[in-house]
Amino acid sequence: MTVIEQPTLDGTVPAAAISKARRRVDDYDTWVAEVRPTFEEIAATGSPFLCWKVAKDNDLPDPPDRDHDWGRFAATLHREGLIRTDGFGLTRDKSAVRRWRGTAAARRAAA
Template sequence: MTATVQPALDGSVPEPRQTKTQRQAEDYEAWLAEVWPRFIAAAATGRTFTCYEIADAHDLPQPPNPQAHWGRLMTLLQDEGYVRKVSWACSSRPTTHHSGVRTWRGTAAARKAAA
């Protein structure tokens, strides 16, 4: 079965939409090694961010188990003293329909480590 494209009112056929493909890591440890420095750098800025904002800005791969591993990453960063919970915001991830997500901010220790 092939998908059909609805022509515009003037009869022209629009270009197919280009969707962003996202890599998915197969190994948790390799994924963690790739994304960890990006989140440490984000924490060092001291600004408030969501997990998705950092992942999207740096085109980071999905972990082997996205439902569990993104939250685990943020818990590890918090346990190591790099980030702290700030508040909640509406997600900018296109597939979440603006559901609530945790916001994070880097700690003074994260800013010192970057200096």
């Protein structure tokens, strides 16, 4: 979404406002390189987390294919042994999503 500055009634153009729209990265590998360090830090704590909540709290960009890339990324971290399933949590619209927790290997790697 592009922000278009509109002049005020007195004819001046206001300073650029910070857009509430989330940014999106067009390349999957670039996106992974940007978000992975945050998820490695979260996994190292061993606390349960929801991917959407981590992304929202840390202002992470959206992936190229928002419907599939989050699951693909979480599956990669799971296969690598950094995270494990820890039940289910809810999204803002009350849909069920997986809750994850960092593994002992992730905590050792951070130490």
